[in-house]
Amino acid sequence: MFKSQGDKEKIKEVETIIGPSIKVKGNFNGQGNIVVEGILEGSLKTNGDVFIGDKAKIAATIEAHEARIGGEVSGNIKIKKYVEIAASAKIFGDIECASMSVERGAILNGKCTMIPERKDEVKS
Amino acid sequence: MHIYIYDDYVNTKKYDNALARIETRITDLGLNGKIIRLGLLRNINEAVENEIKRGAKTIVAVGNDGTVNKIINAIISAGINNQMDVEVPLGIIPVGNEGNLIAETLGIGKEEEAGDVLSARRIEKLDIAQAGNSFFISQARIASQGTTLEIEKNYSIEIMEPGEINVINLSVFSDLPEEAQANPRDGILELYIKTKAGRKLTKLNPSSNQSLFSLKKLTIINKKYPIILDNAIEISTPAEISVNRSLNVIVGKERRF
Numbered sequence: 032m033f034k035s036q037g038d039k040e041k042i043k044e045v046e047t048i049i050g051p052s053i054k055v056k057g058n059f060n061g062q063g064n065i066v067v068e069g070i071l072e073g074s075l076k077t078n079g080d081v082f083i084g085d086k087a088k089i090a091a092t093i094e095a096h097e098a099r100i101g102g103e104v105s106g107n108i109k110i111k112k113y114v115e116i117a118a119s120a121k122i123f124g125d126i127e128c129a130s131m132s133v134e135r136g137a138i139l140n141g142k143c144t145m146i147p148e149r150k151d152e153v154k155s
Numbered sequence: 156m157h158i159y160i161y162d163d164y165v166n167t168k169k170y171d172n173a174l175a176r177i178e179t180r181i182t183d184l185g186l187n188g189k190i191i192r193l194g195l196l197r198n199i200n201e202a203v204e205n206e207i208k209r210g211a212k213t214i215v216a217v218g219n220d221g222t223v224n225k226i227i228n229a230i231i232s233a234g235i236n237n238q239m240d241v242e243v244p245l246g247i248i249p250v251g252n253e254g255n256l257i258a259e260t261l262g263i264g265k266e267e268e269a270g271d272v273l274s275a276r277r278i279e280k281l282d283i284a285q286a287g288n289s290f291f292i293s294q295a296r297i298a299s300q301g302t303t304l305e306i307e308k309n310y311s312i313e314i315m316e317p318g319e320i321n322v323i324n325l326s327v328f329s330d331l332p333e334e335a336q337a338n339p340r341d342g343i344l345e346l347y348i349k350t351k352a353g354r355k356l357t358k359l360n361p362s363s364n365q366s367l368f369s370l371k372k373l374t375i376i377n378k379k380y381p382i383i384l385d386n387a388i389e390i391s392t393p394a395e396i397s398v399n400r401s402l403n404v405i406v407g408k409e410r411r412f
Contacts, residue, residue, distance in 0.1 A: 047367060047368050047369065048365065048366050048367045052318070052350045052351075053314060054312070054314075055313075056313070057306075057310025058309050073310060
């Protein structure tokens with residue numbers, strides 16, 4: 032999902048969009064790709080990918096297939112495959128993933144655990 | 156027998172010519188039936204229920220989106236009252252130049268053209284959504300100011316800027332982004348929130364104050380503003396909205412889903 036960085040690419044086949052003036056509180060469970068540009072408090076879990084915009088503010092645990100993080104996240108992040116942390120990201124929490132990239136300027140305060148990527152895991 | 160239900164507003168001189176053309180076309184197509192004219196004294200639910208019990212072949216709403224909504228509510232209520240699935244299809248003959256978005260979306264042309272759609276009898280089973288005690292086929296709309304949305308008791312959504320909330324089953328506005336053009340046969344509602352009145356966007360863009368959620372049930376709470384169903388009727392909140400019923404509807408070839 033995040034191989035190409037164009038804005039259009041990030042919302043391809045998106046199931047849920049939490050826009051900039053939206054605040055979601057509670058446990059959000061999805062199946063598809065999710066874009067967060069607003070505020071999210073609680074937990075976010077999806078079998079798809081998560082794109083967290085540069086101005087998003089998240090106080091939640093996140094579980095997803097892949098992720099691109101550009102905003103502020105307070106909470107633990109568990110990603111099955113690849114996580115991309117952009118320069119604008121501020122993360123306060125632990126990250127678990129199979130592979131990652133961190134852009135210069137990003138803030139990451141937490142423990143980082145790399146787990147081997149399981150080949151039998153199929154993205155649903 | 157085909158049952159034609161004329162809304163009270165079409166029983167005025169303004170629509171005499173249109174009704175005459177429609178009736179001629181219906182006769183030419185051999186689709187004659189019984190005409191019921193709605194008025195202040197007629198109970199639409201009772202009339203529709205009686206005709207279904209008598210074995211109506213089609214119930215046809217002759218009027219606008221409001222008429223379609225009234226007939227849908229009457230058909231669904233008849234099914235609930237008699238604990239049965241109503242198989243009788245709904246037909247639509249739009250009359251007038253405004254407020255016929257449902258017919259347009261279903262590919263039904265105006266007046267005489269609608270007769271041809273009835274004659275072709277292309278039937279689709281479409282989802283019908285429920286808001287409180289009322290039913291709707293297209294969408295429920297409410298202002299975002301002061302509105303709280305609770306989604307299946309899992310999470311709530313708060314909208315921090317003025318705008319509009321649409322809960323869509325059948326999208327009647329063609330200017331909505333492609334992703335919000337809901338499919339009325341998937342048992343899912345699209346919740347589309349747009350804040351800040353701006354230019355029309357045909358492509359969904361998260362940074363332009365658009366939000367989208369797919370769900371099966373939600374509760375809308377707003378102490379000040381009502382929810383508008385099918386662009387026609389108002390209901391107060393709190394109201395639970397879900398999609399759990401269906402109805403056979405005669406549609407045209409040019410339908411937008």
